[in-house]
Amino acid sequence: MSEKIVISIDAMGGDNAPDAIIEGVALSSKKFPKASFIIYGNEEKCRNSLDKYAKNLKKCEFIHAEDIVSSDDKPSQVIRNKKTSMWQAVNAVKTGKADAVVSAGNTGALMAISKLALRTLQKIHRPAICTIMPTIKGRVVALDLGANVECGPENLVEFAIMGENFARVCLGIDKPSVGLLNIGSEDMKGKEELHKASDILKTSFPDVNFYGFVEADNIAEGLTDVVVTDGFTGNVALKSIEGTAKLVLKLTKKAFLGSIWGIIMGLLSKPIFRKVKKTMDPRLYNGAMFLGLNGLSVKSHGGADGFAFSIAVNNAIKSVKGDLNEKIKEEINGFNLDELVQGDK
Amino acid sequence: MSEKIVISIDAMGGDNAPDAIIEGVALSSKKFPKASFIIYGNEEKCRNSLDKYAKNLKKCEFIHAEDIVSSDDKPSQVIRNKKTSMWQAVNAVKTGKADAVVSAGNTGALMAISKLALRTLQKIHRPAICTIMPTIKGRVVALDLGANVECGPENLVEFAIMGENFARVCLGIDKPSVGLLNIGSEDMKGKEELHKASDILKTSFPDVNFYGFVEADNIAEGLTDVVVTDGFTGNVALKSIEGTAKLVLKLTKKAFLGSIWGIIMGLLSKPIFRKVKKTMDPRLYNGAMFLGLNGLSVKSHGGADGFAFSIAVNNAIKSVKGDLNEKIKEEINGFNLDELVQGDK
Secondary structure: OOOOOEEEEEOOOOOOOOHHHHHHHHHHHHHOOOOEEEEEEOHHHHHHHHHHOHHHOOOEEEEEOOEOOOOOOOHHHHOOOOOEHHHHHHHHHHOOOOOEEEEOOOHHHHHHHHHHHHOEOOOOOOOEEEEEEEOOOOEEEEEOOOOOOOOOHHHHHHHHHHHHHHHHHHHOOOOOEEEEEOOOOOOOOOOHHHHHHHHHHHHHOOOOEEEEEEOOHHHHHOOOOEEEOOHHHHHHHHHHHHHHHHHHHHHHHHHHHOOHHHHHHHHHOHHHHHHHHHHHOHHHHOOEEEEOEOOEEEEOOOOOOHHHHHHHHHHHHHHHHOOHHHHHHHHHHOOOHHHHHHHOO | OOOOOEEEEEOOOOOOOOHHHHHHHHHHHHHOOOOEEEEEEOHHHHHHHHHHOHHHOOOEEEEEOOEOOOOOOOHHHHOOOOOEHHHHHHHHHHOOOOOEEEEOOOHHHHHHHHHHHHOEOOOOOOOEEEEEEEOOOOEEEEEOOOOOOOOOHHHHHHHHHHHHHHHHHHHOOOOOEEEEEOOOOOOOOOOHHHHHHHHHHHHHOOOOEEEEEEOHHHHHHOOOOEEEOOHHHHHHHHHHHHHHHHHHHHHHHHHHHOOHHHHHHHHHOHHHHHHHHHHHOHHHHOOEEEEOEOOEEEEOOOOOOHHHHHHHHHHHHHHHHOOHHHHHHHHHHOOOHHHHHHHOO
16 A cells, blocks of 8 residues: 555646635545645636635645647647646656646547557556446446447457456445446357456356356446446446436426426425435435556546535545555556467457 | 328237236227227237227227247247247238337347348338437437447438438428437547538538437437437447336435425425326337338337337327328439449549
């Protein structure tokens, strides 16, 4: 475990920057008093919030950054501008000043800068985007959510190892079960690369608690602690889930607003609906982690408020605290996945 | 439009066969008094229900079939046994005795028998599974939901044409908008085959109301009337949607049951929740149609009750009435998709 945890923060990314970002750091600092922070941002714009939360920001260093990555900047541009708060925050991880970076800015830009500056972990072919989602039973870790449109078996196996360790470190699950997303639980169903990945996980990684194939309705059921898939499918599943949750809540609201009786019942039931909304509150699941790089890079939702941003920061802290990257390296180290994939052909 | 509509029915498929099946046919017969039915099943097992609903089954012929396809029969077995009610019901479409077949039995078996007996429509490369789902605005037609794990641009373009005509005929939408499921609405995002399919739809099919790329959260929002995707992604989206709808309803129930106040409010709000459940009622969306074959084949959910089965039968009747296959053929006829795909390379 790292002795001292340092998180670098891009204060200028996201719709509510820099105020929500600095508020979020203050909340995390209160929760994890041993963690330190380096905040990169425009000094003038950050001044108010830094003063406002000064009490909780004692273990914070602020570094002025001249430029800002905007939401429509192209990745190819942003990787060249070293004056942005995002570039500098990521670079702090590269130089070892910080252990992880958190930004609510432009996703493509953060991914590009992180990949370029931090490079993929030894033995890992490609990084993946990983997040936590609510289920009937609790929480599930899902990856990849969009970094890799097409994936070979070696990628899927690596995602399984990375996701398993993420669940252990961030959700505190001792032996997380891992499912591979398919369109049927039978062994012969679905795509070639899924069968190969499943075979490799079963035969070469006995320490992984591999469940086998799961279907998309099993995600919300919480059948496994981790669900592994390619970035295209993962993104579709995530957005289907978000869209449907909104649909059901909207239809419920519409039904209650459709009659005077309904409006009265709705008002009287408000505390109960608040409970439902709280379980599904997307702020509780804020923070997508780029796994598989030399250093942790966390993308907060662009619309995050202070509380949501602090959740992303907390996950970064937990991952550093739990030595996530070291654990991934240890687990993957003894294997040559290229050989395993070839050998199975 | 066909003069006389005949639907053949496999009475022995599904958990509630044959009673729910025969009840469903009776309901559809009442709604569409001009339609006739040929019911294939075990005479002894069907006798009770046939007698019970005799009043509404006047335009029904019953034909005894000796065997039954069970839920774990392999497709390779069932295509050889011509004595099953499923085989005979599909064969009635092949020989022209019926215009469409509806079964609640084993999906893989129905797909295999239908493909073998009916063969793909001229010019169509591969059939697709198509269904209707609820949205905030109303309904959406989605395909493919699992017939084709991998799809080329020619398949996706054909699915667009088939889905568009299905929406016109079954949902009564004059000029249905068609979206192609992707992980970003920008032109450069996602997979190669999606870009090619999008280009072909834009340039060669000006009569199709093609919206462009949509994302998975747009499905429930009802952004387009039709959503086109490959069978793997479609299956994942469908099951993510089903799983999440269940999750939200379960969490709501749990919250209401969590306190005495909640239980009272829940009881008083019952009629309102019934309204929500009614909009989302999966029975209203029962029936997956195999599109792209010479003859229509409809798979009802295996757990369907009489009402749900009648919805699948009604969609079959509407599709025959609207000359769905003729319309698909007309629209696709002037094009050589292989050339269009090649030409774009």
